[in-house]
Amino acid sequence: MNARFNRVLGTGGIGSGVLWALDSDRILERNESRPAKMSKVRDYCKQHIILHYLARVMADDAQVYAIGKVGDDDNGRMLYNEMQNAGIHLDYVEAVKHGITMYSMCIQYPDFQVCNVTTSNSVCNEVDSEYVKGCLGHVSVDERTAIIAVPEVPLSARMTLLAYGNKHRAFCTASVLYDEVDDFLKQDGLSLCDLLVINEIEANAFLKKEIEGEALAYEFARMPGMHGHRVAITCGEQGSFTIEDQVVAHTPARKAEVASTAGAGDAFTAGLVCGLHFGLSFHSGAFSATDFATAFAAKSVECIHTIAPTIDRDFARFLLNNGF
Numbered sequence: 001m002n003a004r005f006n007r008v009l010g011t012g013g014i015g016s017g018v019l020w021a022l023d024s025d026r027i028l029e030r031n032e033s034r035p036a037k038m039s040k041v042r043d044y045c046k047q048h049i050i051l052h053y054l055a056r057v058m059a060d061d062a063q064v065y066a067i068g069k070v071g072d073d074d075n076g077r078m079l080y081n082e083m084q085n086a087g088i089h090l091d092y093v094e095a096v097k098h099g100i101t102m103y104s105m106c107i108q109y110p111d112f113q114v115c116n117v118t119t120s121n122s123v124c125n126e127v128d129s130e131y132v133k134g135c136l137g138h139v140s141v142d143e144r145t146a147i148i149a150v151p152e153v154p155l156s157a158r159m160t161l162l163a164y165g166n167k168h169r170a171f172c173t174a175s176v177l178y179d180e181v182d183d184f185l186k187q188d189g190l191s192l193c194d195l196l197v198i199n200e201i202e203a204n205a206f207l208k209k210e211i212e213g214e215a216l217a218y219e220f221a222r223m224p225g226m227h228g229h230r231v232a233i234t235c236g237e238q239g240s241f242t243i244e245d246q247v248v249a250h251t252p253a254r255k256a257e258v259a260s261t262a263g264a265g266d267a268f269t270a271g272l273v274c275g276l277h278f279g280l281s282f283h284s285g286a287f288s289a290t291d292f293a294t295a296f297a298a299k300s301v302e303c304i305h306t307i308a309p310t311i312d313r314d315f316a317r318f319l320l321n322n323g324f
Contacts, residue, residue, distance in 0.1 A: 013152020
């Protein structure tokens with residue numbers, strides 16, 4: 001396998017959570033109480049999910065480093081051990097005494113769609129710009145580095161990482177939440193990242209419109225400043241729409257037995273980075289990085305947990321040898 005990156009440096013949420021399964025597709029109302037089944041699903045936060053897959057798939061080629069914080073509590077120690085066992089380097093993950101490790105409550109509807117409520121006063125909120133700068137003083141970043149900047153730590157910390165990566169010619173991947181889009185644009189975030197991965201709701205926040213699917217992708221491609229950028233918009237069962245140099249492509253979702261959609265977007269992000277790492281084109285040709293990412297997402301939704309143990313180096317090798 002050809003290897004594009006020899007180092008991955010990421011920041012984002014590190015935490016765990018619990019999943020509650022509702023028995024009705026009716027949207028949970030603001031003042032409503034409703035029973036739900038507590039699941040044994042293992043839920044994880046964005047940085048952990050993405051870096052887990054990158055470490056498992058790219059371990060022979062690249063060292064994967066996390067930047068973040070956990071509490072010095074049982075949950076934090078469990079996550080620290082799991083990330084370490086996956087091959088993620090934790091030199092820049094601090095265990096904060098008396099701090100709270102991020103925890104998420106995931107609510108799943110019978111159609112497997114999910115929403116999350118996540119701890120806002122966890123130590124992940126202490127991962128600020130200064131903390132990231134301090135970590136960057138100890139690690140080398142160059143054109144063979146992949147930068148991963150994803151939510152669940154403050155946007156300022158992620159922007160600092162993206163700006164540093166951009167300055168040192170690293171390949172910078174980012175995602176943003178709906179409520180962060182305006183600040184991301186004000187800070188010229190698009191110019192700092194080589195790849196932006198978002199969902200339909202987040203894409204509409206960029207456009208300040210409510211449109212779907214292909215129309216959404218073409219409208220996004222016409223945004224000012226889009227020339228030279230890659231964007232992936234995930235659309236659930238519709239698959240994904242990707243944009244490169246303002247050219248739009250659609251990749252259908254892969255057929256899968258859905259157990260849970262939680263974590264599928266993060267698996268897709270990891271798959272894109274892995275596909276590019278192995279030299280695949282972004283979205284053109286018989287088998288592209290977007291096809292690679294779609295296969296990762298399909299594997300993810302077949303697993304009840306937000307990290308699917310079947311996504312590893314062997315799975316990547318199978319995809320590279322056999323295509324989609």
